Amino acid sequence: MWEYTDKVKKYFTEPVNVGEIEKPDGVGEVGSLACGDALKLMIKLDDQGRIEDAKFQTFGCASAIASSSALTEIIKGLTLDEAEKVTNKQIADYLGGLPQEKMHCSVMGEQALEAAIRNARGLEPLPSLEGEVVCQCFGVTDKEIEKVARTN
Amino acid sequence: MGNPVIYLDNNATSKTAPEVVEAMLPYFGEFYGNASSMHSFGGMVAEVMKKARKQVADLIGAEPEEIIFTSCGTESDNTAINSALMSNPSKRHIVTTRVEHPAVLNYCQNLARQGYEVTFLPVDRQGNLDLGYVENAITDDTALVSVMWANNETGVIFPVEEIANMARSKGALMHTDSVQAVGKVPINLAKTNIDMLSLSGHKLHTPKGVGVLYVRKGTPFVPYINGGHQEHGRRAGTENIPYIVGLGKACELAAQNMDEENTRVKALRDRLEKGLLKIQASMINGDPMHRLPNTSSISFEYVEGESILLMLSDLGICASSGSACTSGSLEPSHVLRAMGVPFTAAHGSIRFSLSVYNTEKEIDYVLEHMPGIIKRLRDISPFWNQKTATG
Amino acid sequence: MGNPVIYLDNNATSKTAPEVVEAMLPYFGEFYGNASSMHSFGGMVAEVMKKARKQVADLIGAEPEEIIFTSCGTESDNTAINSALMSNPSKRHIVTTRVEHPAVLNYCQNLARQGYEVTFLPVDRQGNLDLGYVENAITDDTALVSVMWANNETGVIFPVEEIANMARSKGALMHTDSVQAVGKVPINLAKTNIDMLSLSGHKLHTPKGVGVLYVRKGTPFVPYINGGHQEHGRRAGTENIPYIVGLGKACELAAQNMDEENTRVKALRDRLEKGLLKIQASMINGDPMHRLPNTSSISFEYVEGESILLMLSDLGICASSGSACTSGSLEPSHVLRAMGVPFTAAHGSIRFSLSVYNTEKEIDYVLEHMPGIIKRLRDISPFWNQKTATG
Ligand SMILES: Cc1ncc(COP(=O)(O)O)c(C=O)c1O
Ligand SMILES: Cc1ncc(COP(=O)(O)O)c(C=O)c1O
Ligand code: FES
Ligand code: FES
Known part of the structure; x- marks a missing residue:
C-alpha cells in the first residue's frame, strides 16, 4: 500500500464537503x-466575495479523494485572489505529505480550483495546455507538470 | 490493523504453507552445502534436490531431467523466449497474446523494438482467443508461440494444448506461462506438444524466489543466466536449496489439493460472485465457462479500484485491482483493455483470488461489507450521480 | 559422517548465520504480502525492504536507491555486462580477465562468439594484473571493464579502484564482481569511480538465492529480467522478501565482523598455511601481499585434488579443489592455469576458505591429519615415486 499519512487516510475514509x-x-x-x-x-461566495462554501465530487484514488477534501477545507474563507494562489503543494502539506508517486493527484485539485475561479469570474475555461500526455491517469501533460514542478 | 486478515490475493502471492516452511527449515541451519561441491554435504544436498525435482515433475507429467530450477516465474518466461530465439537464429517471429503477464509481454515488446516481429493476438470481450487467428499467425518464420495457460487477472483458461499442436505442425516451439494454472488445472505434459512451461513457487505456497522452467527432452535450449554449470549447465548460480525443497513439497501438496480447488474453493468463489453481483452496475470479467476455479475479476462501475482496495484493507481484506504488478499506477489493466471492458468498469475492477486456506465465513464477511463500500464511493463520485440522475 | 563437521569452504557457500535465520523467519509465516501490492501487508513489506536496502548500501558506501536485489551473484554479473552493452550499442568491446568467475567469464565467452570483441587480460604467476596492460586494453570502443575485486580461488585482490579510474577516463563503464570481497575488504563506493558491483548473499551467511547489483546513480541501466516493475523497473519478478531481509541483516553482521575477519580469521588462515607448508612439495597459490584474509589455495604436488577432498570429507572436513563450480569435472582450475601453476601442482590444489565460525581447534585438527593424507596418496602416486626416485 502507499505510505499514506494518517491525515490522508482520515480524509479518504471520512471525506468532508462531499456533494453538490x-x-x-x-x-x-x-x-x-x-x-x-x-x-x-x-464554490459559493459570500457578500464580501469570500468562498463561504466548497463542495466536491471525486472519482479517483485515495489521494485524489483526500486531496479534494483538503482543498475544500483550505479555500473556505479565502477571497478568489487568495484562493488563486493555493498550490498543489499546499494541498499535499495540509495532508502531511503525499507519496512521491501520488503528488500528481493533488495537481488535479489545483487545476479544478483554477477552473472554478475562472468560472466564478465569468471567464471561459482554459484550454488544456498542449504537450505530450505523460500521465495516463488524467491526461496531465508534460507542460502542466513542468509548471507545477516549478511552483513546488 | 486489528482485524483478522482475510487474504484474497493469492494470484499475486500466496501464503507459505506450514508444511513447506517445515520442509525448508533444516536447510537453513544444519545443511549448508553446495549441490555441486565435492564434500558429503554436497552429496546430501544433491539427494534432496533430486527428490524435489521429481515432486515438481510429477505434478505436471514431466521427467525430472526436464525441470530447471530458476529464481522466479519471470526469469522462466524470459529464459524460454530467449532460448527459442537463440536456438533458432534464422527465425525472427514470435506469436503471443495481448493479455500475457508483463514477464512475457514486456520482454516481447523489447524484442519488437530490437527488430523481431511479434504478433500480439487479440482476445474477445470474454477474454478468449480465436483459434483461427492463432493458426494464421504462425508462419515458417515463427520461432516461438508463447501463450499463457491461465490469465492472472481474469482466470480465463486458454486451449494451450491445441495451440501447441498448431505450433508443432508448423515447426515452431511452444511455450506456456502456466504460473497461474499449475495446481488448479490438471497438467500432463507428456501427453502434449508443449515444449516449455513456466511456473512459480510463490503462487503454490512457497516463498517468493523460486520458479521452474520445464524444457521438453530434445528441445534445443540456450541458458539465460550463464556461469557455473549448475542445473546441468542450463541455469547458473548456486542453487537455492531450501526453496527448491519447499517447492517440491508445495507441488506434492498442490497435487493433493487440486480436487479441493475445483470443488470447495470454486464454490466459495461462486458464492462470492453471486453475492457481489447483487450490487448495482457490477459485472464479472472473463468467460465463466473457461476460468480458474479460484479467480474472480469483478467490476463496479463508476468507482475507482484503488479506493475500493483501501476500504477493504481497512477491514483486513486483501485483494487487488488489475494485477499487483501494475497497481502502482492507475492505468487500467492491459488485460481488461484488451478485452474491451469499458473504462467505466475497467477502472473499478477488483480481483479476488482464493486459496484452500479461505473459509465461507471470510467470504460472508466480504459480502457483508462490500455493498456499503461501493455505496460510499459512489456517493462521492461525480459520474454515479450523473448516471443515476440521467439514467 | 560421525565426525563433527569442520567447514572450510566458505568461498563456495557459507553457513546461514543464526541471526539471519531469525530475521527471515517471520516473513515465511505471518507476512506474505507482495511489496508492490496495495493492501497493508504490502505496506509492511515495503518497509522491511527499505530497511534491508539501507543495510546493504551502508556496507558498501552506496545509496539505497543504488541497490537492486537479484536472485544471485551470477545474475548480477550477467545483468551488469548485458546492461553496459545494451546501453552503449555503438561500443562492441569488453575488457575482463582470465581469472574471473564463470558468471563473468562464460558470459563474455558467449559474447565473443556472438561477435563482440573481448579482451581477457592475463595475470602473472602470483595472480596479479599488470595495470599497464589494463590501461592499454581500454579503447574508445570499450563499453565495459569488468574486473573482480577478489578472486574466489586464490583470494588475490585486484586494484579495482585504480582500474575504475582508468575506465572512467576513457569513457568506459566499470563493473566489479565483488562477491568474495564484500565483508572482507572495506568498500566505500561513494569514493570510487566504480559504476556497477555484484555481491551474493550466500557468501555472507544468507541462504543461496539472493544477490545484489549496485548501479551508481546516473549510470545508464537496462534490465536483464523483464516483466513487472519491481525494483523500480530494474529487476522484474516478485521480491524474495525473507532472503532480502536476511541479506540486510547479513550485511549488518558483515560490517561488525570485518575486523575479526582481518585479525582472528586471518591468523587462523596463516596458522593453517604455516602448518601445511611444512609438508614437502607444497606451495601457496596467489600473491600473499594482496589476498583476502580467509582464503588459502595450496598445492600438494603429485597428488590429485579430488582424492584429497574425499579423504578430508571422511574426517568431516569440507574444503574444495579449484572452485566448487568446476569441481564436478577434473579439469584443473582455469585460475591456476592462467597463473601458470605447473600441472603437477594445479591438479593437487586445495582451497580452504574460512569464516568467523571457525576455531583454532578446527585448524589444528586439519593440521594433524593433512600430512598423513598427502603421504598416503603420494605413496600410491606413480609420479611421486618417480620424483623421489630421481630427485
Ligand atoms: C567471484 C564470484 N562471482 C560470482 C559468484 C556466483 O555467485 P552465485 O552463486 O550467488 O550466483 C561466485 C560464487 O560462486 C563467486 O565466487
Ligand atoms: C501469469 C504470470 N506469469 C508470471 C508471473 C511472474 O512470476 P514471479 O513473480 O515468480 O516472477 C506471474 C506472477 O506475478 C503471473 O501471474
Ligand atoms: S489521481 Fe491518484 S493516481 Fe491519478
Ligand atoms: S579419472 Fe576420474 S575424473 Fe578423471
Missing part, C-alpha cells in the same frame, strides 16, 4: 472517466 452546491458561483471540472480520475469542484 445548489446554484454555485463557480464550478471547475477536470479529468474524465476514461482517465480514471476526475474532480468536480463547486
Whole structure:
C-alpha cells in the first residue's frame, strides 16, 4: 500500500464537503472517466466575495479523494485572489505529505480550483495546455507538470 | 490493523504453507552445502534436490531431467523466449497474446523494438482467443508461440494444448506461462506438444524466489543466466536449496489439493460472485465457462479500484485491482483493455483470488461489507450521480 | 559422517548465520504480502525492504536507491555486462580477465562468439594484473571493464579502484564482481569511480538465492529480467522478501565482523598455511601481499585434488579443489592455469576458505591429519615415486 499519512487516510475514509452546491458561483471540472480520475469542484461566495462554501465530487484514488477534501477545507474563507494562489503543494502539506508517486493527484485539485475561479469570474475555461500526455491517469501533460514542478 | 486478515490475493502471492516452511527449515541451519561441491554435504544436498525435482515433475507429467530450477516465474518466461530465439537464429517471429503477464509481454515488446516481429493476438470481450487467428499467425518464420495457460487477472483458461499442436505442425516451439494454472488445472505434459512451461513457487505456497522452467527432452535450449554449470549447465548460480525443497513439497501438496480447488474453493468463489453481483452496475470479467476455479475479476462501475482496495484493507481484506504488478499506477489493466471492458468498469475492477486456506465465513464477511463500500464511493463520485440522475 | 563437521569452504557457500535465520523467519509465516501490492501487508513489506536496502548500501558506501536485489551473484554479473552493452550499442568491446568467475567469464565467452570483441587480460604467476596492460586494453570502443575485486580461488585482490579510474577516463563503464570481497575488504563506493558491483548473499551467511547489483546513480541501466516493475523497473519478478531481509541483516553482521575477519580469521588462515607448508612439495597459490584474509589455495604436488577432498570429507572436513563450480569435472582450475601453476601442482590444489565460525581447534585438527593424507596418496602416486626416485 502507499505510505499514506494518517491525515490522508482520515480524509479518504471520512471525506468532508462531499456533494453538490445548489446554484454555485463557480464550478471547475477536470479529468474524465476514461482517465480514471476526475474532480468536480463547486464554490459559493459570500457578500464580501469570500468562498463561504466548497463542495466536491471525486472519482479517483485515495489521494485524489483526500486531496479534494483538503482543498475544500483550505479555500473556505479565502477571497478568489487568495484562493488563486493555493498550490498543489499546499494541498499535499495540509495532508502531511503525499507519496512521491501520488503528488500528481493533488495537481488535479489545483487545476479544478483554477477552473472554478475562472468560472466564478465569468471567464471561459482554459484550454488544456498542449504537450505530450505523460500521465495516463488524467491526461496531465508534460507542460502542466513542468509548471507545477516549478511552483513546488 | 486489528482485524483478522482475510487474504484474497493469492494470484499475486500466496501464503507459505506450514508444511513447506517445515520442509525448508533444516536447510537453513544444519545443511549448508553446495549441490555441486565435492564434500558429503554436497552429496546430501544433491539427494534432496533430486527428490524435489521429481515432486515438481510429477505434478505436471514431466521427467525430472526436464525441470530447471530458476529464481522466479519471470526469469522462466524470459529464459524460454530467449532460448527459442537463440536456438533458432534464422527465425525472427514470435506469436503471443495481448493479455500475457508483463514477464512475457514486456520482454516481447523489447524484442519488437530490437527488430523481431511479434504478433500480439487479440482476445474477445470474454477474454478468449480465436483459434483461427492463432493458426494464421504462425508462419515458417515463427520461432516461438508463447501463450499463457491461465490469465492472472481474469482466470480465463486458454486451449494451450491445441495451440501447441498448431505450433508443432508448423515447426515452431511452444511455450506456456502456466504460473497461474499449475495446481488448479490438471497438467500432463507428456501427453502434449508443449515444449516449455513456466511456473512459480510463490503462487503454490512457497516463498517468493523460486520458479521452474520445464524444457521438453530434445528441445534445443540456450541458458539465460550463464556461469557455473549448475542445473546441468542450463541455469547458473548456486542453487537455492531450501526453496527448491519447499517447492517440491508445495507441488506434492498442490497435487493433493487440486480436487479441493475445483470443488470447495470454486464454490466459495461462486458464492462470492453471486453475492457481489447483487450490487448495482457490477459485472464479472472473463468467460465463466473457461476460468480458474479460484479467480474472480469483478467490476463496479463508476468507482475507482484503488479506493475500493483501501476500504477493504481497512477491514483486513486483501485483494487487488488489475494485477499487483501494475497497481502502482492507475492505468487500467492491459488485460481488461484488451478485452474491451469499458473504462467505466475497467477502472473499478477488483480481483479476488482464493486459496484452500479461505473459509465461507471470510467470504460472508466480504459480502457483508462490500455493498456499503461501493455505496460510499459512489456517493462521492461525480459520474454515479450523473448516471443515476440521467439514467 | 560421525565426525563433527569442520567447514572450510566458505568461498563456495557459507553457513546461514543464526541471526539471519531469525530475521527471515517471520516473513515465511505471518507476512506474505507482495511489496508492490496495495493492501497493508504490502505496506509492511515495503518497509522491511527499505530497511534491508539501507543495510546493504551502508556496507558498501552506496545509496539505497543504488541497490537492486537479484536472485544471485551470477545474475548480477550477467545483468551488469548485458546492461553496459545494451546501453552503449555503438561500443562492441569488453575488457575482463582470465581469472574471473564463470558468471563473468562464460558470459563474455558467449559474447565473443556472438561477435563482440573481448579482451581477457592475463595475470602473472602470483595472480596479479599488470595495470599497464589494463590501461592499454581500454579503447574508445570499450563499453565495459569488468574486473573482480577478489578472486574466489586464490583470494588475490585486484586494484579495482585504480582500474575504475582508468575506465572512467576513457569513457568506459566499470563493473566489479565483488562477491568474495564484500565483508572482507572495506568498500566505500561513494569514493570510487566504480559504476556497477555484484555481491551474493550466500557468501555472507544468507541462504543461496539472493544477490545484489549496485548501479551508481546516473549510470545508464537496462534490465536483464523483464516483466513487472519491481525494483523500480530494474529487476522484474516478485521480491524474495525473507532472503532480502536476511541479506540486510547479513550485511549488518558483515560490517561488525570485518575486523575479526582481518585479525582472528586471518591468523587462523596463516596458522593453517604455516602448518601445511611444512609438508614437502607444497606451495601457496596467489600473491600473499594482496589476498583476502580467509582464503588459502595450496598445492600438494603429485597428488590429485579430488582424492584429497574425499579423504578430508571422511574426517568431516569440507574444503574444495579449484572452485566448487568446476569441481564436478577434473579439469584443473582455469585460475591456476592462467597463473601458470605447473600441472603437477594445479591438479593437487586445495582451497580452504574460512569464516568467523571457525576455531583454532578446527585448524589444528586439519593440521594433524593433512600430512598423513598427502603421504598416503603420494605413496600410491606413480609420479611421486618417480620424483623421489630421481630427485
Ligand atoms: C567471484 C564470484 N562471482 C560470482 C559468484 C556466483 O555467485 P552465485 O552463486 O550467488 O550466483 C561466485 C560464487 O560462486 C563467486 O565466487
Ligand atoms: C501469469 C504470470 N506469469 C508470471 C508471473 C511472474 O512470476 P514471479 O513473480 O515468480 O516472477 C506471474 C506472477 O506475478 C503471473 O501471474
Ligand atoms: S489521481 Fe491518484 S493516481 Fe491519478
Ligand atoms: S579419472 Fe576420474 S575424473 Fe578423471
